[in-house]
Amino acid sequence: MEKIITLTEQNISEEHICCAISDKKCKAGYEAKKDWIRHQFADGFIFKKLDVRGKVFIEYVPTENSWSPIIAEGYMMINCFWVSGQYQGNGNGKRLYEECLNDSKDKNGIVVITGNKKLPFLTDKKFFQKQGFELCDTAEPYFELWFKKFKNDAPIPKFKDIAKQGICNNKEGLTVYYSNGCPFTEYYVNTELVNVAKKKGYKLSVVKIESKEQAQNHFVPFTIFSIFKDGKFVTHHILNEKYFEKFVE
Numbered sequence: 043m044e045k046i047i048t049l050t051e052q053n054i055s056e057e058h059i060c061c062a063i064s065d066k067k068c069k070a071g072y073e074a075k076k077d078w079i080r081h082q083f084a085d086g087f088i089f090k091k092l093d094v095r096g097k098v099f100i101e102y103v104p105t106e107n108s109w110s111p112i113i114a115e116g117y118m119m120i121n122c123f124w125v126s127g128q129y130q131g132n133g134n135g136k137r138l139y140e141e142c143l144n145d146s147k148d149k150n151g152i153v154v155i156t157g158n159k160k161l162p163f164l165t166d167k168k169f170f171q172k173q174g175f176e177l178c179d180t181a182e183p184y185f186e187l188w189f190k191k192f193k194n195d196a197p198i199p200k201f202k203d204i205a206k207q208g209i210c211n212n213k214e215g216l217t218v219y220y221s222n223g224c225p226f227t228e229y230y231v232n233t234e235l236v237n238v239a240k241k242k243g244y245k246l247s248v249v250k251i252e253s254k255e256q257a258q259n260h261f262v263p264f265t266i267f268s269i270f271k272d273g274k275f276v277t278h279h280i281l282n283e284k285y286f287e288k289f290v291e
Contacts, residue, residue, distance in 0.1 A: 046141060049089040054080060060091055060099045060124070062225040071228035078222040082107070085254070087121075090141050092134055097126035100138040102145070105153060105199075109223055109257035109265050112187060114199030116150035118142065121223070123154070123165045135169060150196035151189055155263050158184045162279055163224075163266070182208040183275065185263045201263055208275030210261040215245030216290070217270045221257065224266045230280045231267070238283045242291070 049057055059075055062068040079089060085107035091099035101121040105112060108119040120142060125135040146152050154175070156167035161184070167175075170188050179187040179200040189199045210217055216239060220227040231248060239246040251257050257265040264278040269290070277289040 044093045046090050046137065047093050049079065049091070051080065051083055057091075058095070059089070059225065060097045063095065065226075067233075068225050068229045071222070071225040074222040074228055075225040088142075088145060090138060092129065092138070094129065096129055097124045098129045098134055098138070099124060100142055102142050102152075104149070107254055109221060109251070109254050110155060110263060111202040111205035111258050111260050111265075112153065112155075112199055112263070113197075113202060114150075114153045114189070115197055117189070117196075117199060118146040118149045118152045120152060120154040120165065123169075139169075139173065146192070150193050151191040153178075153187060153189045153199045156186050156188060158186055164264070164278070181206040181263050187263070202259070204259055204261060205263050208262055208270075210270045210273055210275070212247055212270070213273035215247065215272070217247045217249065217273075218268070219249045219251055219260065219265070219270075220267045221251040221265055224280070226280050227267055230282060234282045235269075235286070238281075238286045241283075242286070244290075 047057060054076060062072045082103065085103060087103040089101050100123045102118050103121055105114040105117045105119045110119060142152065154165055154170055157164040160166050167186060167188060175188040175190045177186055178189045178198050181201045187199055187201055218231055218235060220231045236246060251265055262268050262275050267280045268278050269276045271290060279285055279289060
C-alpha cells in the first residue's frame with residue numbers, strides 16, 4: 043500500500059502536486075500553484091497525496107481561511123479532492139478523506155462544494171453522501187454545499203448571498219475570474235481564452251483573485267475559474283476553444 047505524503051514548506055520543492063505534472067504549456071501555472079500553496083501553509087492549509095505519479099490527492103483548510111464565499115464558522119473546508127484513473131476503486135479516496143477527518147476532530151465539522159450532478163473540476167457529491175454528509179445550501183446555477191456536523195450546536199453552513207445569484211459587476215462582454223489555486227488556469231486564461239476571445243471578437247476582461255478576502259466575496263462559489271457573459275455566470279469549466287464554443291457561444 044502506497045504511503046500518504048503531506049506537503050510541507052520543507053518538501054514542496056521536491057514533491058509534485060499531482061495536476062499538470064508533465065504538461066509543458068502549464069509549467070508556469072504549476073509553479074504558481076506551488077507558490078500559492080506555500081502562502082497557504084500559515085493559514086492551516088493541508089495538502090495530502092498518495093505517493094504515486096498521478097492525481098490522487100486532497101486539499102483542505104479551516105473555513106475562515108478558505109478561498110470560498112461561504113459562512114461556516116469552525117468547520118474544515120475540502121478545497122479539492124481528486125482520485126483518477128487506475129487509483130479509483132481501491133479505497134484511496136476513503137484513505138485520503140479519513141486523513142481530513144482525523145485532522146478535523148476539533149472542528150464543528152467538514153464542508154465541501156459540489157455540483158448538483160457530476161461535473162468537471164468539482165468533487166462528486168455521491169462520495170460525500172456515502173460518508174453521511176447532508177445538503178445545506180445551493181447557489182445558481184448548479185452549486186451545492188454539503189456538510190458533516192461533529193457538534194450538535196454547530197451552525198449550519200451556507201453560501202454568502204453575493205455568491206448565490208451568479209451575477210458579477212461587469213455587465214459588458216466577457217469577464218473571467220481566476221486564481222492560482224489550480225495549475226491549469228494561468229495558461230488557459232492568459233493564452234487560450236485570451237486568444238479565442240480575440241479570434242471570435244469578444245471583449246474580454248481578466249480579473250485575477252489574489253487574496254482569500256477577494257475570494258470570500260466572489261460572485262459564485264467556485265473561485266479557481268469562473269466566466270461571465272454580460273454579467274451573468276456561464277461556467278466554472280476551464281475553457282479552450284472547443285469548450286468556449288460549447289459554453290459561451
